[in-house]
Amino acid sequence: MSTQASRAAARLMISPSVILLFLWMAVPLGMTLWFSFQRYNLLMPGQTGFVGFQNYEYFLTDPAFFTALWNTLFLVGGVLLITIIGGMLLALLLDQAIFGQGIVRVLVIAPFFVMPTVSALVWKNFFFNPVNGIFAYIAHFFGFPAYDFLAQAPLLSITLIVAWQWLPFATLILLTALQSLDSEQLEAAEMDGASIWSRFIYIMVPHLSRAATVVILIQTIFLLSTFAEILVTTNGGPGIASTTLTYLVYVQSLLQFDVGGGAAGGIVAVILANIVAIFLMRMIGKNLET
Amino acid sequence: MARKTSNRRKLVMTILAWSVGFVIFFPILWTIILSFKTEGDAIKTPLQVLTSHWTFESYTLVQERSNYFRHFMNSVVISFGSVILALIIGIPSAWAMAFVPGKRTKDVLMWMLSTKMMPAVGVLVPIYLMFRDWGLLDTRTGLIIVLCLMNLPIVIWMLYTYFKEIPSEILEAARMDGAGLRSEILYVLTPMAIPGIASTLLLNVILSWNEAFWTLNLTAAKAAPLTAFIAAYSSPEGLFYAKLSAASTLAIAPILILGWFSQKQLVRGLTFGAVK
Amino acid sequence: MGQIELKGVTKRFGDVEVIPPLDLHIGEGEFVVFVGPSGCGKSTLLRLIAGLEDVSGGHIEIDGQDATDLPPAKRSLAMVFQSYALYPHMSVRKNIAFPLKMAKADQATIDAKIENAARILNLTDYLHRRPGQLSGGQRQRVAIGRAIVREPAAFLFDEPLSNLDAALRVNMRLEISELHQKLKTTMVYVTHDQVEAMTMADKIVVLHAGVIEQVGSPLELYRSPRNKFVAGFIGSPKMNFVEGPEAAKHNAHTIGIRPEHINVSATEGAWKGTVGVSEHLGSDTFLHVDTEFGLINVRGDGEIDLHSGDSVWLSPDLSQLHKFDAAGLAI
Helix, strand or coil: CCCHHHHHHHHHHHHHHHHHHHHHHHHHHHHHHHHHCEEEECCEEEEEEECCCHHHHHHHHCHHHHHHHHHHHHHHHHHHHHHHHHHHHHHHHHCCCCCCHHHHHHHHHHHHHCCHHHHHHHHHHHHCCCCCCHHHHHHHHCCCCCCCHHHHCHHHHHHHHHHHHHHHHHHHHHHHHHHCCCHHHHHHHHHCCCCHHHHHHHHHHHHHHHHHHHHHHHHHHHHHCCCHHHHHHCCCCCCCCCCCHHHHHHHHHHHCCEHHHHHHHHHHHHHHHHHHHHHHHHHHHHHHHC | CCCCCCHHHHHHHHHHHHHHHHHHHHHHHHHHHHHCCCHHHHCCCHHHHHHCCCCCHHHHHHHHHHCHHHHHHHHHHHHHHHHHHHHHHHHHHHHHHHHCCCCCHHHHHHHHHHHHHCCCHHHHHHHHHHHHHHCCCCCHHHHHHHHHHHHHHHHHHHHHHHHHCCCHHHHHHHHHCCCCHHHHHHHHHHHHHHHHHHHHHHHHHHHHHHCCCHHHHHCCCCCCCHHHHHHHHHCCCCCCHHHHHHHHHHHHHHHHHHHHHCHHHHHHHHCCCCCC | CCCEEEEEEEEEECCEEEEEEEEEEECCCCEEEEECCCCCCHHHHHHHHHCCCCCCEEEEEECCEECCCCCHHHHCEEEECCCCCCCCCCCHHHHHHHHHHHCCCCHHHHHHHHHHHHHHCCCHHHCCCCHHHCCHHHHHHHHHHHHHCCCCCEEEEECCCCCCCHHHHHHHHHHHHHHHHHHCCEEEEEECCHHHHHHHCCEEEEEECCEEEEEECHHHHHHCCCEHHHHHHCCCCCCEEEECHHHHCCCCCEEEECHHHEEEECCCCCEEEEEEEEEECCCEEEEEEEECCEEEEEEEECCCCCCCCCEEEEEECHHHCEEECCCCEEC
């Protein structure tokens, strides 16, 4: 169906979303870029003006930036590691013949649908709390002193919370990929004399690698903007021990009202995210062709 | 594949899988259990918690003290509103791209997706300032607009992958059968597209319902949805475990149920059709 | 009713001209088959007639009316698609009723026409089912039913049998031929299968790279192909071609001889060879013979007791010899 009339109509139907998305992307991003070169603090309304790269200089030389960058990498890397390995094992387990497979699936998937503020508070209070938390009870039961997770290992604790939320996603996608594996391929490999282990390494892993890449890239996009979990558990603390890049920009712009500095941080975050995004776009682009 | 599996192996696997499933689900289960306890009982040791008596009082307290229902309605209006708005804008676009693909269709789709890659903090400042100047801070309208634009790329992509599966021969057949554009959309396309549209709606409502960057930063009290309402429990005074549990259970229950229905679409939708 | 006239019809996709200017007359009540290898433009040509693609140049007339710019629905044509293109959310009855509903026919007419079509196509018991619950052949019949009820000026078939298994294909071929005899409506049928073309057509149009190679009745094409392409495409097994000195003996660049026009003998003949593969069907025997001119296919009636490795002599029936010049045109 490629008549002239339908082409014109198609262009008309696509334009609203293209225009809206363009405005949504270009206008605020342009403003952020503009602010990032300005001295602009809401607490000091009189002092505005062009400051060149000063905001960037400030932001990038601030020791907090490096801590935040490291924390971001730790959080993203940690969650990816846990979810990919855990997800792969869970997917293999759920793919087995078991009784009540549907119900187990439902149980495993549930955390993904829990809103970030709820899961953060549930973990913070019911599990990590050094007085009333379940982990504290378990420690006492075995005669150990209670461990104050959020005070002593804040970043690791947040990583665990976020990993719990994303493990179902990884599991579900890897399981779907596993189930789409042609069983004749496995049977052929079996006929060719491949052991269970060889079948896993040579048939299943290559088949799952595409799905795993998708998981890594999509989770990265979402994980880079982890916010609520930090806000309600540690507020980025103690000190800046659990402050990520996203959280640092939030503190700078909405708590310290330093619009210029926050904007510079925002631009830095956009650049870093784009480096990740380029890989993702390439991959999805390839899948689009098949 | 009708492979033989020994019953013993199946039993071992079943026990293993159920145990892992239970551990993963446990935080949610525990929250639900605590929500049916009094504040005094909720902070006892786990064993005492289980044996203490059950009550609904936390649920009534949550509603009375913090007007849970208003926040619930905010969540409903904001999540459904934003997704329906995105569908209204997105359906014609996805339809056009799926059925009248041009040379640049693929580029347009990729570009749309790229807007999703932009981290929210990158535009937090200007959006915040604009909303302040336009009086959109802490309003449902403001959040509907932001979440609509946030989800629009996913909405268009999901619809596109679903529409793409409708064979174009069927639409041509309808045209040969004398259907005009209106009848074609009304009698042929819409009935075939409804399952895809429904899945798109479902998944995006879930995403909007749980969205916790813009909802926390752009609302204070009046328009605060459940994400922000729950966040208010992070600095509590006095005994609050049972009430937090009751509020949390109420906040996640509807979406948990919706989510279980949309498992399959979840994979397709969030991987933009790359994994089916 | 049912004459289609193509005048200088051209189709370009971007800079690529898939159909150079082309003229064709399809007469009333004719069963015309477009045949050619895949990518020859036969489906595109059908879609141009249907109006599903815009022509890049030229005119299409249906029953003397210029239909070049008419939308598909206004051309009073009905089409049966390769994938059947049934509406999956509608019952068989609703599928068949759809074109009538679009034409705003009244309920009594719709019911009567559906009953009639269902009877002709043996679908009466399946009217309440969804397409998903039908077999391939039944779906095909529903697609035809949907076309019949419109009482179109002409039916267009786009490789309608290619999704069916071999046995069913033979059945449906017969059914479509019978339908044509019953309805006497013009039919334009696209296929890549020359057997379908030979068995069903009143008139075959052989297409190659968007160009009409030859138009004619099945036997005309079989007996006097205009060029090497048509000679090789029509007939099964394929015609054998021999070039060089042997062809020069007959004053031609290339000579062609059909496998069924070669006599086989174990003792004497024109060309000597060795049997490679032999296929014994009982009714026929196919021999693949290695000769000094290359591989020659031979078809013999009944059983011929020759097997792999045997020496044979082949004698072409000179009255059935086809001669071609260097450009591949028949002499």
